[in-house]
Amino acid sequence: MEQPLEALALPTAQPSRPLRRLPTMPLAWLGVVPFFVFALMFLLLPTLFLIAGAFQDPDGHFTLQNLRDLLAPNIISAYWISIEISAASALGGAFFGALLAAAVVLNGLPGWLRPTLMTFSGVASNFAGLPLAFAFLATLGRMGLVTVLLSSLLGFNLYRTGFNILSFWGLTITYLYFQIPLMVLILTPALDGLKKEWREASQTLGATPWQYWRMIAFPVLWPSLLGTTLLLFANSFGAVATAYGLTGSTLNIVTILLYAQIRGDVLHNQNLGYALALGMIVITGLSNVAYIVLRTRSERWLK
């Protein structure tokens, strides 16, 4: 009882302090309340629910069977294909995105190019899901515009080369559509952070351009490069609508398998679905944590 009494007495003893603090504190917190509510309802609670579900059988008893079922060959292969596609699209996105970003930041291209690329990247990096899937079907599908144009104008049959939009590489290329712009968006500020004076200082100290890149620019950039690649990985690992819209269930990747478990067709096993999702959370989580660690490191340097 003593603590609250003291606390109550304080405002009369020192009126100036609580008076100044009271009005600002709650208002500032009020602003972030929607965020916390949102995070709680759509992130935290579902995650907890999902984790709990992964350790239960359909009758609600504790079990490790769902996790054991993850080791089934078709599930392992689904994870594996997902990881491969995500890695391929992340590496491809990182490579081409880095080249694009470097081209607009470092070299004397016309001034309008950079804002144009940035605006396009902002839009394209958010273009995913069913619209993207259909856009690619309409261009690179068996009857897609580009496919048809190639064969009628150049006599080149894309599909005879073994290419198929409904395949591993088809999906990877489709993902690249948002992966490359995302890399551009994230890497451009990092490249801007390379100060002109670093290069000049290294030159006056006798370094060649190659030595500058090897000893300064690249070490400064690599946390951003690697971190962003991990972010791209997580980004495509979690993509479901694009994959589903594009390949239906022909390609056995985790998100589609998961979708099948939850949707309730023949494979329906909700708790196995939770376990699948848990596995994805772990993988995505790990790559995100690594991303954050690397990012903090590079930001510390670039202060």
Next chain:
Amino acid sequence: MTFLVLDGLQKIYGTHQVVQRFDLSVERGEFISFLGSSGCGKTTTLRMVAGFETPTVGTIRVDGRDVTQLAPNQRKVGMVFQSYALFPNMTVAQNVAFGLKVAGKSPAEIKTRVGEMLELIKLPKLADRYPYQMSGGQQQRVALARAIATKPQILLLDEPLSALDAKIRVSLRDDIRTLQRELGITTIYVTHDQEEALSMSDRIVVMSEGRMEQVGTPFEIYNRPATRFVASFVGHLNLLKATVVAPSEGRITVNGQAIRTAAALNGVPVGAPLTLALRPEAIRIGASETGNRLDGTISDVAFLGAIVRIRVQVGDNRLSLDTFNNPGSPPPARGEAVHLGFSPEDLHSVSDA
């Protein structure tokens, strides 16, 4: 012995002539400042010496060798930037070692030299810190050590102190100068701070709009400004509007009051207007028998502690003068009539160019 020669340097960007005919010979071990207001071409000239800009016209010679077309990494110059520009991914020791490593020195040699350098900048304990863990002043010391570790032929500093606060600026200024003297390294120092230039330099190049206005020792620049620009840019100079009465005897009038200059005003016609410069510290209150005398009214008194700055109106001329604080007598009051005394030797005519 002349070590660095800038011979007729010009730099033109498009149609904009940023540097106009820059001629300068620098002795080995000399400390030269480029002083001027923002945009007058100081950095551009310095960057031509470093090799980052190629002169549109003119040549640069170091120790008799033409280096105009040489790349920056071939020139053996050390450079210190306003923004420190330490490599963020390297520790202090690695930063200082960079130039030595690139030059292919042995690890043992590098270690010794880095140790010496850190000793020299008085930061031996910070060898393993990263730049982001240090204050601006410490970073700039390290940048200095990095620049001189390779024993460059010329040290170039571009406003190295302007990002630091006043106190550190003064102490680092002294350190740079001491270090430069000890090592005897030929140095060009860019600044827009006249106090920095006056206190550090062997010679100062005052620049304005891409032109060299005057080259001289701090003493010459301060006491014998060649142009009106130099006169107004360096120190608080009083400019008096005078009319010539007898050029050969140096007799003139200021606001109808007759005074004279020590030097004859040869070539100036009788009755012509003339601008005269007079340093605040050359003026005394109370007329002397032998020197010049002007009568005026005190318009303002600023008590600055050790120094009292007094403004006196003489017709449409306003003069500023500094007197030392005298604990025994309070400064004069505004509105008081005063006689000002100064010697003819302290009056200099300045050209309007």
